[in-house]
Amino acid sequence: MNQNLASNLLTQLQGIVGADGLILDDDLRNFYSTDIRGKCETTMAIVQPGSVNELQAVVAASAAANVAVVPRGGGASYSSGYAINTPASITLDMSKLNRILEVNKTNSTVTVEAGVTWEALNKKLTGCSLRTPFYGPFSGGIATIGGSLAQHAASLGSAGFGISADSVLNLDVVAGDGTLISTGSKSAVDGINFFRYFGPDLTGIFLGDCGALGIKARITLRLMPRRAYRSFLSFSFESFEQLADGMASVARLGVADCCFGNDPACLEQMMRAQDTSIEAGKIIAKAVFADAPNPVAGAWRLSKMVLTGQSFLKKAGYTCHVICDGHSHAEVRQKLALARKAASRYGRKIPNTIPMVISSNPYFSIPQPMAEEIRRGIPQHGVVPFDRVKELHGKIQSLYNKYKKDMQSYDVRTETMFSAISTHAFLYEPVLTWADTPSEFHAHYFRKEFAGIAISAKENPNGRELVAQLQTETARIFSDIGAINFQLGKTYPFWERYQEDSKPLLLALKATLDPKGILNPGALGLPA
16 A cells, blocks of 8 residues: 555544554564464554444444454454454454443343453443353353354353354444444334344344454344353263253253363363462352352352362263253253253263352353463354264364374364254364464463563474464365354355355345445455
8 A cells, every 4th residue: 555545544443533542563463463263463553442433433444444454352263353454454452341331120132342252241240140142152251242243153151142243233334435334223213222123133234244244343132031040061971972962952842051071181171271379269259140140049059169179080081061040949940951861862970060150150260371381272163953963073083094193293172062052053163283383373461471480392384284284174074064163264265165156145235235346345345
């Protein structure tokens, strides 16, 4: 881009967001251009609008200058969601749009700005004895609500209530020319935020779009009472096939708020990464008491955790963990009994430490280096119906067997997480890890958290190359078996898999909402 034009735009943007809302530092520009997967180009600038009006003005000014606008939420993307495809780009950091605008107890709705994190919202709603049906991914300590809706997120509450999109009512979205579009009941003249459907479901158009169709500005979610009673189950299975049958059986009942699982390698990693310090123990104990309905229940849960410890997990095999909520002890007991009966046909009950800890402290931080080594890791996932889960697993395991010697030679390991989504879908998420120097993404957090501590690691280019090959072939397996993907970003093959007869409609939407093509170029694989 012409330097004079770039300078003029940056001056204009500073006039909109102020000097403290425009970041030009080289290190930060590199970091904000990098996600867990890596980096392409470097952003011109990081722009932090402090209001929806400022957001609109930033997008309009960028469109006039033909400069791309790439939104970034909490920065937990692993599919190049906010990667910069062209040097003539700015990164739109949504972190200052972090206000919870209204909690409407009468209408059971909450309206937030897009930069609010799930943890901040959950904390606010806890004080009101309310919750959203879906209440965030495990990365909800940094993941924003706007980012989660753009990428589709699943985890907490997904077994009972679906993914992030299933809790959304209305949106205010900034289009590619800076205009503001409202959806659902809000789209009527003098409309009110309370219902998703008013004519065609325009809210749905902007969910899972990775910011390619519009920038989420304000979001209205539905609320429900926070159920006062909660309990937990964990099961061990000797094989993946038994785990899959057990999780599907529990999910189809519709009694679980959360239903997730781990393979043995993932479980081992969780144990190794567990912070066993006294301070960490105090934090968990405090969280357990806060999550319990009363002090007696909190003391009982904590004593069970102390007595059972983690030793049983060393030989647990594949594990499944279930969280059940209810308005009474009787309701929760009934749900537990149904889930226990369903899962016990395939596995055995084990201490419920893991779901208890996750319930008490559901939001994880960015992964930190372990004391003995630094390992990079990149997740990948596919969502399939229950009747294709075992076939998918078999194909993935065959792939790993094909590359077994190379994986051993280059220290590439795999661990896999699983999650039930509502009563009809199974999320299969393998994570490939390998010993290597930290990426720019992780190095940023290492420098912040471990200042003054020397962290040594060796380059492993062969490991990186092998992981890339494995992920390419895994994506092909997902496609061949009919799996769909969330967090499409610029990595998953969405556009090439999209039916030809449907493509003109999506292209027409893109052209209408983003006539200059400035919104997150490359997202969804859409052609320029």
